[in-house]
Amino acid sequence: MKYDLVVVGGGPGGLMAAKTAAEDGLKVVLIERKKNVTEINRYCAQIFYIRKLSSSKAGLHGDGYIEPVAVEVNDTTYRFNFPGPDFSLDYNGPLKPYYNWIELSPSGYPIYRRKDTIWGFFYDKETFLAGLLSSAQKAGAEILPETIGLAAENTPDGVRVRVRGKAGEQTLEARKAIAADGISSNIVDSLGLNKKRQVLSPPVKLVCYELEGVETGLPPFTWIAPCIPSINRLMVIFMGQAAGDKVALGSGTEEVLQKFMKHPTFAPWFRHARVVNKVGCVSGAKHGILTPIREPVERNVVIVGDAGSPTETWIQGALASAYMAVKAIGKEFSGQKGYPEYIDWWQRAFYFHNPDYFRMVLGMFALGNAWSCDEDVDYVYNLLQDKQGPPQTIIAENLELIKPGRPELYERLKKSYEEAEKMVPKAET
Numbered sequence: 001m002k003y004d005l006v007v008v009g010g011g012p013g014g015l016m017a018a019k020t021a022a023e024d025g026l027k028v029v030l031i032e033r034k035k036n037v038t039e040i041n042r043y044c045a046q047i048f049y050i051r052k053l054s055s056s057k058a059g060l061h062g063d064g065y066i067e068p069v070a071v072e073v074n075d076t077t078y079r080f081n082f083p084g085p086d087f088s089l090d091y092n093g094p095l096k097p098y099y100n101w102i103e104l105s106p107s108g109y110p111i112y113r114r115k116d117t118i119w120g121f122f123y124d125k126e127t128f129l130a131g132l133l134s135s136a137q138k139a140g141a142e143i144l145p146e147t148i149g150l151a152a153e154n155t156p157d158g159v160r161v162r163v164r165g166k167a168g169e170q171t172l173e174a175r176k177a178i179a180a181d182g183i184s185s186n187i188v189d190s191l192g193l194n195k196k197r198q199v200l201s202p203p204v205k206l207v208c209y210e211l212e213g214v215e216t217g218l219p220p221f222t223w224i225a226p227c228i229p230s231i232n233r234l235m236v237i238f239m240g241q242a243a244g245d246k247v248a249l250g251s252g253t254e255e256v257l258q259k260f261m262k263h264p265t266f267a268p269w270f271r272h273a274r275v276v277n278k279v280g281c282v283s284g285a286k287h288g289i290l291t292p293i294r295e296p297v298e299r300n301v302v303i304v305g306d307a308g309s310p311t312e313t314w315i316q317g318a319l320a321s322a323y324m325a326v327k328a329i330g331k332e333f334s335g336q337k338g339y340p341e342y343i344d345w346w347q348r349a350f351y352f353h354n355p356d357y358f359r360m361v362l363g364m365f366a367l368g369n370a371w372s373c374d375e376d377v378d379y380v381y382n383l384l385q386d387k388q389g390p391p392q393t394i395i396a397e398n399l400e401l402i403k404p405g406r407p408e409l410y411e412r413l414k415k416s417y418e419e420a421e422k423m424v425p426k427a428e429t
């Protein structure tokens with residue numbers, strides 16, 4: 001075989017897999033469909049999370065990768081430390097802390113998910129990925145840009161990956177392959193692994209403006225999530241940091257963004273603002289939001305990062321899973337049982353294997369379906385402003401407080417949560 005390992009996809013998961021495998025002495029090739037491998041052309045909030053964002057009745061992490069990771073600040077560089085898998089990555093780009101996360105009602109009543117604590121950092125994903133690419137190349141990984149992975153097929157002693165590049169179609173043969181081709185993975189599709197997954201929602205489209213000159217008057221470095229049913233029923237308006245002094249404002253359509261920027265409560269923020277860039281993205285692309293892949297190994301193909309997740313593993317989850325997958329493959333090469341360890345780790349490392357994750361996601365849609373007007377949200381957020389956590393969880397946990405003042409709203413919310421609960425996948429053992 002020409003290669004020990006073919007990695008499909010050059011995002012955080014794929015680059016980390018190629019770097020780790022090459023450093024471990026494997027002969028590795030990475031294919032990426034983009035020309036410029038590290039260029040990011042879809043929206044990403046680029047937050048490195050160091051704290052949990054939310055709690056639920058089960059006291060679990062809000063989403064993404066569960067293990068706490070740390071940022072170490074050195075003289076001129078930063079180091080991201082992953083204690084469980086036990087690796088560190090250096091980073092030399094900008095880093096800006098987030099102190100607050102505020103959910104706002106149409107009149108501006110706040111519910112804090114996080115208050116006055118550093119829970120994450122904005123970092124530059126392209127700079128970070130460029131560091132990974134350079135390490136992978138230095139360690140000897142071969143990189144094939146402008147090459148699309150079409151399908152993978154297990155053979156008795158390895159795997160064949162069909163790819164299409166500038167010179168046409170060819171087949172790469174290797175002992176193992178890693179599928180790191182993201183949420184709409186061709187490789188996962190070709191192995192038939194999506195057939196058993198349950199569809200929980202259609203794809204969620206997002207469009208995002210990068211703006212200069214926004215003045216919120218809120219505490220600095222705040223992630224802001226306004227809920228304004230008259231503009232967007234499903235709550236997805238968000239605003240966070242972007243490169244330089246810019247902020248990123250995102251939602252389902254440009255029409256929503258335009259209406260939000262003209263909303264009487266929020267228009268003053270945008271008096272001097274200017275849109276400087278526009279990016280799009282689809283969450284849960286191609287198939288919509290699916291239940292996760294439980295066993296991310298199909299003989300000689302190992303799945304990492306978003307390719308096996310409902311929506312996102314986060315960048316840090318993609319990195320950790322890629323590292324763990326390569327270590328598992330290394331063990332299999334030396335006759336040990338690496339795969340069972342990787343499968344066990346994958347099932348423990350991500351909150352999306354727990355039904356509470358789907359309770360959170362579906363709870364957000366439940367609220368969107370229950371609000372009849374903006375005043376509903378004002379009433380509830382005003383009532384619950386002293387609580388901390390995601391609104392869908394806090395409201396579910398405090399429904400009885402809403403009953404005396406707004407019995408009909410209480411009934412609507414209760415019914416909507418009950419409907420959502422019916423869709424929550426059962427825990428798999």
Ligand SMILES: Cc1cc2nc3c(=O)[nH]c(=O)nc-3n(C[C@H](O)[C@H](O)[C@H](O)COP(=O)(O)OP(=O)(O)OC[C@H]3O[C@@H](n4cnc5c(N)ncnc54)[C@H](O)[C@@H]3O)c2cc1C
Pocket residue numbers: 008009010011012013014031032033034043044045046047048049147148149150180181182183184185186187206281282283284304305306307311312313314315316318
């Ligand atoms: C709106 C939004 C905001 C987010 N914000 C954050 C955040 O703030 N912090 C955070 O940690 N995470 C965030 N994420 C999640 C994060 O972007 C992903 O979890 C992470 O990038 C997953 O890495 P990956 O390598 O698994 O997949 P991807 O980043 O999707 O990388 C896949 C790569 O494979 C390539 N590719 C795809 N198909 C093929 C193919 N067939 N052949 C060859 N190449 C292919 C793609 O071009 C891409 O380069 C966000 C996601 C969304 C949707």
